[in-house]
Amino acid sequence: MKDLPGEWKDHQLTVALRIRPLNDAEIEEGATTVAHKIDNQMVVLMDPCEDADNVLRANRSREKTYMFDVAFDYAATQEDVYVATTKNLIDGVIAGYNATVFAYGPTGAGKTYTMLGLDSEPGIYIRTLNDLFTAIEDSTEDLNCSVYMSYIEIYNEMIRDLLNPSSGYLELREDAKGEIRIAGITEFSTCNAKEIMALLTKGNKLRTQESTAANKTSSRSHAILQVAVKQKSRVKDINEEVRVGKLFMVDLAGTERASQTQNRGKRMKEGAHINRSLLALANCINALSEKGGKGAQFVNYRDSKLTRLLKDALGGNSRTVMITHISPASSNFEESRNTLVYADKAKNIRNKVKRNLMNVSYHLAQYTSIISDLRSEIDRL
Numbered sequence: 001m002k003d004l005p006g007e008w009k010d011h012q013l014t015v016a017l018r019i020r021p022l023n024d025a026e027i028e029e030g031a032t033t034v035a036h037k038i039d040n041q042m043v044v045l046m047d048p049c050e051d052a053d054n055v056l057r058a059n060r061s062r063e064k065t066y067m068f069d070v071a072f073d074y075a076a077t078q079e080d081v082y083v084a085t086t087k088n089l090i091d092g093v094i095a096g097y098n099a100t101v102f103a104y105g106p107t108g109a110g111k112t113y114t115m116l117g118l119d120s121e122p123g124i125y126i127r128t129l130n131d132l133f134t135a136i137e138d139s140t141e142d143l144n145c146s147v148y149m150s151y152i153e154i155y156n157e158m159i160r161d162l163l164n165p166s167s168g169y170l171e172l173r174e175d176a177k178g179e180i181r182i183a184g185i186t187e188f189s190t191c192n193a194k195e196i197m198a199l200l201t202k203g204n205k206l207r208t209q210e211s212t213a214a215n216k217t218s219s220r221s222h223a224i225l226q227v228a229v230k231q232k233s234r235v236k237d238i239n240e241e242v243r244v245g246k247l248f249m250v251d252l253a254g255t256e257r258a259s260q261t262q263n264r265g266k267r268m269k270e271g272a273h274i275n276r277s278l279l280a281l282a283n284c285i286n287a288l289s290e291k292g293g294k295g296a297q298f299v300n301y302r303d304s305k306l307t308r309l310l311k312d313a314l315g316g317n318s319r320t321v322m323i324t325h326i327s328p329a330s331s332n333f334e335e336s337r338n339t340l341v342y343a344d345k346a347k348n349i350r351n352k353v354k355r356n357l358m359n360v361s362y363h364l365a366q367y368t369s370i371i372s373d374l375r376s377e378i379d380r381l
């Protein structure tokens, strides 16, 4: 008997926290470390205070601890982060489940480092794709498999195709099943991880990056890498099966507030747009995290492109992991505290997941039962 579609299972959002190492600028300005990992799940944020020499020190009496599914600090490698957050989603995607991994946090906290990484220290994108291709190759199931990849950015509430920037701005459409699609998006089909890394690096260079006071090379856009694994039975018969698992990997723009980046003019407008998406995301996280306790809370996904695209990831049909990023420095205390508060709320989000599976014999059985019901109704007339 084949697995049937439509079996919904509960899934709680996984929330990870990564504290990056102190950087040179932070050391130079005399910042101290106020965010520490205590164990594999617990972190502490200490409230910094200035001493007599105006040097920032951590105030241990005003500290707050937070628990996450997993916590990383400066000692964590890219491999550690990948294995603990994303690696175990791969088998699910091949089996037809949706999954989302998104990097959240202020500018400069390490989101792009975690997702894209460096050539010498590749991040989650490439590690995931490598393992995905290996798993498909090693699969003993008799299925034809194709992998499609697309890479977009949302900048000022406009969608650009990072694999084909000349295509102009793309629009979101809702299909007959109520699923959100990006009209005209490039879907690149490949099973070669090296080729993909080249495409990603090229696409990433096209991302809209302009300097702000907060970070010279900050990325002001949200980038979304989508990988769809479509599988079909080789034999066309009554047991023919079609499976589709979608994996979203999202590198969000910085969550810091506009005032902190001292943005003016164009930057200010851009900040407002980024905030529109991030505000909508924060509103969704708020509504979803309260839903469990208070019953029907309205979740407004329609407010921004980002939340429309991440609808399944938050409260829908997706196994979702949020990797939250903070700097350890005393000078970033406020930002870190705001970020931790949201990450803490996101832990309450519950999704319902099922395999995206279409099975000819299953559908035939459904139709046969409908036909027999109709027959008996006609007989009764």
Ligand code: ADP
Pocket (backbone or CB within 6 Å): 019, 020, 021, 023, 074, 105, 106, 107, 108, 109, 110, 111, 112, 113, 114, 215, 218, 219, 254, 325
């Ligand atoms: P974000 O995408 O959140 O704005 P980045 O990923 O661009 O931040 O990180 C800012 C800088 O810090 C980059 O130069 C990056 O290489 C470095 N960095 C971030 N996280 C780490 C880390 N865990 N280990 C070493 N360097 C890091």
Ligand code: MG
Pocket (backbone or CB within 6 Å): 111, 112, 113, 218, 219, 251
């Ligand atoms: Mg970035």
